[in-house]
Amino acid sequence: MRVVIIGGGFAGYNTAKTLRKALPEETEIVLLNPTDYFLYLPLLPEVAAGILDPRRVSVSIPATLPGARLALGAAKSVDLQRKHVTYVDTEDNEHMLAYDRLVLAAGSVNKLLPIPGVAKYAHGFRGLPEALYLRDHITRQIELAASTDDPKERDARCTFVVVGAGYTGTEVAAQGPAFTAALASRHPELANQEIRWMLLDVAPRVLPELDERLGRAAGRVLRSREVDVRMETSISDADTTGVTLTTGQAVPTRTLVWCVGVRPDPLVEAFGLETAQGRLVVDTRLTVPGHPEVFACGDAAAVPDLTRPGKLTAMTAQHAERQGKLAARNVAASLGYGTSAEYRHHDLGFVVDLGAHQAAANPLHIPLSGLPAKAVTRAYHLLAMPGNRLRTAIDWALEAVSKRQTVQLGLVRAKNVPLDTDAPELPRGSR
Structure with missing residues (x-):
């Protein structure tokens, strides 16, 4: 059997x-x-x-x-x-x-939308290769920005656009500023350079799936980190130079993170x-x-x-x-072992990590934000993970007391993490 x-x-x-x-x-x-x-x-x-x-x-x-x-x-x-x-x-x-x-x-x-340039120029976020590639890509943009004297190129490389203000997009945008600040701190050339993060969504507010109070709290955290949050706004096209917003505004950038759903x-x-x-x-x-x-x-x-x-x-x-x-x-x-049952499950709430000491959570539909939400969020993740709990907790502790390791590993190439997962498989020699 x-x-x-x-x-x-x-x-x-x-x-x-x-x-x-x-x-x-x-x-x-x-x-x-x-x-x-x-x-x-x-x-x-x-x-x-x-x-x-x-x-x-x-x-x-x-x-x-x-x-x-x-x-x-x-x-x-x-x-x-x-x-x-x-x-x-x-x-x-x-x-x-x-x-x-x-x-x-x-x-x-x-989830793809019929927007010109998205499948080719956007970075998805559904797997480990995509996360590793994005980490390298962001690191590379800061390093390339530090090495150029062209102010327009530097601005474009220091602009990061995230589309989708659900769980994943909000967490990426929330974690981003601290990461790029840590990268930029190692380059004196970027001492006065503005590093810009944008979060876009067609929804009227951040985290539309959650309680409105949690969405507002998350929005406040993002804006306190100078994330440019624009609701009821998306992009109409993307190319090598940047994106065009649905408002008609052109945004020069080399980074488009696609988190609109699955x-x-x-x-x-x-x-x-x-x-x-x-x-x-x-x-x-x-x-x-x-x-x-x-x-x-x-x-x-x-x-x-x-x-x-x-x-x-x-x-x-x-x-x-x-x-x-x-x-x-x-x-x-x-197969004759036990009895069957119907699926019936009431939502127990959600947790969203916003980096630093911030989070948004509604365990058992009790809205929490700030440090209490952070404690609940990390405790939930440690309980939910089927392994690696101690090592994860150690990484969190190290992040709190030491500087992040910020180097490019170069393990994943761009063409090996296509946003369009229906694209033909690459020849093995290109990997």
């Missing part, structure tokens, strides 16, 4: 972890994932800002999921009739993986089944209609929200984690 799980994010990782406890040892559990680690996405902005070592947010799957086999690769197609998954491993070899039960937990990718992984389309908002339709027990052996959870699944009739659950880590656990329970029930 074999259960195959596609995706090792919040949904897939928790499916595998829960299944191993629910099924007998002779049941084979295979986790198909492009990397050998679970990525703790909420702390990615701190990797890009040089606070956390990238290994802190990447938790080894083989080390933390004993009893589950890792198939290293990316799913290419699914044959529902023959019950097998075709995938390509990290050396471009194609494999076929048969299953008795299948769980789709492929997650999501960057869309389901393109693998969903390969199933050829009914979708809703681009997500695979499932019932309240996370089963695909007409295919009782197939389950889906997380961002790739259109899960009915029983707490909000007629709506789908939001594409958040909180839902993905809990759906992964329930998918495991229901897969086990379908």
